[in-house]
Amino acid sequence: AQSVTQLDSQVPVFEEAPVELRCNYSSSVSVYLFWYVQYPNQGLQLLLKYLSGSTLVKGINGFEAEFNKSQTSFHLRKPSVHISDTAEYFCAVAYNNNDMRFGAGTRLTVKP
Protein backbone atom coordinates (compact mmCIF):
# COMPACT_ATOMS: atom_id res chain seq x y z
CA ALA A 1 0.00 0.00 0.00
CA GLN A 2 1.16 3.52 -0.75
CA SER A 3 2.10 5.43 2.38
CA VAL A 4 3.83 8.58 3.57
CA THR A 5 5.74 8.53 6.84
CA GLN A 6 6.86 11.58 8.73
CA LEU A 7 9.34 10.25 11.20
CA ASP A 8 8.96 12.92 13.87
CA SER A 9 5.61 14.03 15.24
CA GLN A 10 7.17 16.95 17.13
CA VAL A 11 10.40 18.85 16.65
CA PRO A 12 11.38 21.54 19.19
CA VAL A 13 14.29 23.80 18.25
CA PHE A 14 15.74 27.07 19.36
CA GLU A 15 15.56 30.17 17.23
CA GLU A 16 18.35 30.48 14.63
CA ALA A 17 19.17 26.76 14.86
CA PRO A 18 19.00 24.52 11.78
CA VAL A 19 16.15 22.07 11.40
CA GLU A 20 15.38 18.97 9.35
CA LEU A 21 11.92 17.45 9.07
CA ARG A 22 11.99 13.93 7.72
CA CYS A 23 9.66 12.32 5.22
CA ASN A 24 9.75 8.87 3.64
CA TYR A 25 7.30 7.40 1.17
CA SER A 26 6.61 4.03 -0.32
CA SER A 27 6.29 3.75 -4.06
CA SER A 28 7.68 1.75 -6.91
CA VAL A 29 6.53 4.27 -9.48
CA SER A 30 7.31 7.88 -10.21
CA VAL A 31 5.77 10.35 -7.83
CA TYR A 32 5.53 14.06 -7.23
CA LEU A 33 6.50 15.33 -3.80
CA PHE A 34 5.25 18.30 -1.81
CA TRP A 35 5.68 19.99 1.53
CA TYR A 36 2.81 22.02 2.94
CA VAL A 37 2.70 24.21 6.05
CA GLN A 38 -0.27 24.88 8.28
CA TYR A 39 -0.24 27.86 10.61
CA PRO A 40 -2.68 27.88 13.55
CA ASN A 41 -6.34 28.14 12.55
CA GLN A 42 -5.51 28.17 8.87
CA GLY A 43 -5.60 25.80 5.94
CA LEU A 44 -2.47 24.36 4.37
CA GLN A 45 -0.28 26.27 1.96
CA LEU A 46 2.44 25.00 -0.33
CA LEU A 47 6.06 25.39 0.77
CA LEU A 48 7.73 23.65 -2.15
CA LYS A 49 7.35 20.80 -4.60
CA TYR A 50 9.46 18.36 -6.57
CA LEU A 51 8.21 17.38 -10.00
CA SER A 52 11.41 16.51 -11.87
CA GLY A 53 14.93 17.77 -12.54
CA SER A 54 17.27 18.94 -9.82
CA THR A 55 16.83 16.93 -6.65
CA LEU A 56 17.35 20.01 -4.45
CA VAL A 57 14.24 22.14 -4.39
CA LYS A 58 14.00 25.59 -2.88
CA GLY A 59 10.75 26.93 -1.51
CA ILE A 60 9.33 29.90 0.29
CA ASN A 61 10.55 31.31 3.62
CA GLY A 62 14.07 29.88 3.19
CA PHE A 63 13.03 26.22 3.20
CA GLU A 64 14.51 23.61 0.90
CA ALA A 65 14.11 19.88 0.40
CA GLU A 66 16.11 17.14 -1.23
CA PHE A 67 14.61 14.28 -3.18
CA ASN A 68 16.46 10.99 -2.71
CA LYS A 69 15.05 8.34 -4.99
CA SER A 70 17.11 5.44 -3.68
CA GLN A 71 16.05 6.14 -0.11
CA THR A 72 12.53 7.24 -1.12
CA SER A 73 12.92 10.31 1.05
CA PHE A 74 12.09 14.00 0.75
CA HIS A 75 13.44 15.72 3.85
CA LEU A 76 12.73 19.40 4.51
CA ARG A 77 15.48 21.67 5.83
CA LYS A 78 16.07 25.23 6.93
CA PRO A 79 19.50 26.48 8.02
CA SER A 80 18.18 29.00 10.55
CA VAL A 81 14.63 29.01 11.90
CA HIS A 82 12.57 31.90 13.21
CA ILE A 83 9.80 32.04 15.78
CA SER A 84 7.37 32.59 12.92
CA ASP A 85 8.22 29.14 11.50
CA THR A 86 6.30 27.54 14.34
CA ALA A 87 3.61 25.53 12.55
CA GLU A 88 2.65 22.05 11.44
CA TYR A 89 4.39 20.70 8.36
CA PHE A 90 2.97 18.03 6.08
CA CYS A 91 4.74 15.95 3.50
CA ALA A 92 2.57 14.83 0.58
CA VAL A 93 3.05 12.42 -2.30
CA ALA A 94 1.07 12.50 -5.51
CA TYR A 95 0.77 9.43 -7.66
CA ASN A 96 0.03 9.20 -11.36
CA ASN A 97 -3.59 8.34 -10.69
CA ASN A 98 -3.98 11.86 -9.28
CA ASP A 99 -4.25 10.47 -5.76
CA MET A 100 -2.43 12.64 -3.20
CA ARG A 101 -1.53 11.22 0.21
CA PHE A 102 -0.35 13.13 3.24
CA GLY A 103 1.84 12.20 6.17
CA ALA A 104 0.66 12.57 9.75
CA GLY A 105 2.43 15.91 10.12
CA THR A 106 5.34 17.28 12.14
CA ARG A 107 4.75 20.03 14.64
CA LEU A 108 7.72 22.39 14.60
CA THR A 109 8.05 24.57 17.68
CA VAL A 110 10.68 27.29 17.62
CA LYS A 111 11.71 28.54 21.04
CA PRO A 112 13.34 31.91 21.76
Added chain:
Amino acid sequence: KAGVTQTPRYLIKTRGQQVTLSCSPISGHRSVSWYQQTPGQGLQFLFEYFSETQRNKGNFPGRFSGRQFSNSRSEMNVSTLELGDSALYLCASRPTGKANEKLFFGSGTQLSVL
Protein backbone atom coordinates in the same frame (compact mmCIF):
# COMPACT_ATOMS: atom_id res chain seq x y z
CA LYS B 1 -8.95 35.95 -7.07
CA ALA B 2 -10.88 34.70 -4.09
CA GLY B 3 -9.45 31.67 -2.33
CA VAL B 4 -11.17 28.42 -1.42
CA THR B 5 -14.13 29.18 0.81
CA GLN B 6 -15.57 26.69 3.28
CA THR B 7 -18.74 27.15 5.26
CA PRO B 8 -19.58 27.00 8.04
CA ARG B 9 -16.36 27.58 9.96
CA TYR B 10 -17.59 25.74 13.05
CA LEU B 11 -20.31 23.17 13.64
CA ILE B 12 -21.55 21.42 16.74
CA LYS B 13 -23.76 18.37 16.29
CA THR B 14 -24.90 15.44 18.37
CA ARG B 15 -24.48 11.75 17.67
CA GLY B 16 -26.88 10.38 15.11
CA GLN B 17 -27.45 13.67 13.34
CA GLN B 18 -26.28 14.42 9.83
CA VAL B 19 -24.28 17.37 8.57
CA THR B 20 -23.53 19.06 5.26
CA LEU B 21 -20.37 21.04 4.64
CA SER B 22 -19.86 23.37 1.71
CA CYS B 23 -16.82 24.28 -0.36
CA SER B 24 -16.44 26.88 -3.09
CA PRO B 25 -13.23 26.37 -5.06
CA ILE B 26 -11.08 29.01 -6.67
CA SER B 27 -12.72 30.30 -9.82
CA GLY B 28 -11.75 28.12 -12.76
CA HIS B 29 -10.71 25.14 -10.67
CA ARG B 30 -12.62 22.01 -11.58
CA SER B 31 -11.14 19.54 -9.10
CA VAL B 32 -12.22 19.55 -5.46
CA SER B 33 -10.80 17.21 -2.83
CA TRP B 34 -11.90 16.66 0.75
CA TYR B 35 -9.70 15.68 3.69
CA GLN B 36 -10.34 14.85 7.32
CA GLN B 37 -7.72 16.17 9.74
CA THR B 38 -7.38 14.83 13.26
CA PRO B 39 -4.49 15.21 15.72
CA GLY B 40 -1.91 12.52 15.17
CA GLN B 41 -3.57 11.17 12.03
CA GLY B 42 -2.67 13.96 9.67
CA LEU B 43 -4.86 14.41 6.63
CA GLN B 44 -6.95 11.47 5.57
CA PHE B 45 -8.22 11.60 2.01
CA LEU B 46 -12.00 11.37 1.70
CA PHE B 47 -12.75 11.86 -2.00
CA GLU B 48 -12.09 13.97 -5.05
CA TYR B 49 -14.57 15.36 -7.53
CA PHE B 50 -13.89 16.55 -11.03
CA SER B 51 -16.53 17.89 -13.39
CA GLU B 52 -19.34 16.65 -11.13
CA THR B 53 -17.95 13.09 -11.01
CA GLN B 54 -16.26 11.37 -8.12
CA ARG B 55 -12.82 10.45 -9.41
CA ASN B 56 -11.10 9.04 -6.33
CA LYS B 57 -12.29 7.81 -2.98
CA GLY B 58 -10.48 7.11 0.28
CA ASN B 59 -11.20 4.44 2.89
CA PHE B 60 -14.14 5.97 4.68
CA PRO B 61 -17.51 4.36 5.38
CA GLY B 62 -20.52 5.03 3.22
CA ARG B 63 -21.81 7.54 5.78
CA PHE B 64 -19.43 9.99 4.15
CA SER B 65 -20.61 11.20 0.77
CA GLY B 66 -20.17 14.17 -1.46
CA ARG B 67 -21.21 15.80 -4.64
CA GLN B 68 -20.12 18.53 -7.00
CA PHE B 69 -22.28 20.98 -8.86
CA SER B 70 -21.91 22.35 -12.35
CA ASN B 71 -20.25 25.51 -10.99
CA SER B 72 -17.62 23.26 -9.29
CA ARG B 73 -18.90 24.01 -5.81
CA SER B 74 -18.87 20.89 -3.67
CA GLU B 75 -20.71 19.61 -0.65
CA MET B 76 -19.80 16.87 1.75
CA ASN B 77 -22.38 15.03 3.82
CA VAL B 78 -21.90 12.87 6.88
CA SER B 79 -24.90 10.91 8.09
CA THR B 80 -25.47 9.22 11.45
CA LEU B 81 -22.67 11.15 13.10
CA GLU B 82 -20.35 9.40 15.53
CA LEU B 83 -18.10 10.90 18.19
CA GLY B 84 -15.06 9.89 16.13
CA ASP B 85 -16.21 12.10 13.28
CA SER B 86 -15.10 15.14 15.25
CA ALA B 87 -12.37 16.67 13.13
CA LEU B 88 -11.32 19.53 10.93
CA TYR B 89 -12.62 18.95 7.42
CA LEU B 90 -10.53 20.56 4.74
CA CYS B 91 -11.45 21.20 1.15
CA ALA B 92 -8.85 21.81 -1.54
CA SER B 93 -9.10 22.71 -5.19
CA ARG B 94 -6.84 22.32 -8.22
CA PRO B 95 -7.32 23.50 -11.80
CA THR B 96 -7.65 20.05 -13.37
CA GLY B 97 -6.63 17.68 -10.60
CA LYS B 98 -3.44 16.52 -12.30
CA ALA B 99 -0.89 14.91 -10.00
CA ASN B 100 1.67 17.71 -10.47
CA GLU B 101 -0.73 20.51 -9.50
CA LYS B 102 -0.58 21.98 -6.05
CA LEU B 103 -3.64 21.99 -3.83
CA PHE B 104 -5.22 25.23 -2.69
CA PHE B 105 -6.80 24.71 0.71
CA GLY B 106 -9.65 26.40 2.50
CA SER B 107 -9.49 27.17 6.22
CA GLY B 108 -11.66 24.19 7.02
CA THR B 109 -14.82 23.40 8.92
CA GLN B 110 -14.29 22.34 12.52
CA LEU B 111 -16.92 19.71 13.34
CA SER B 112 -17.56 18.73 16.93
CA VAL B 113 -19.83 15.77 17.63
CA LEU B 114 -21.19 15.59 21.17
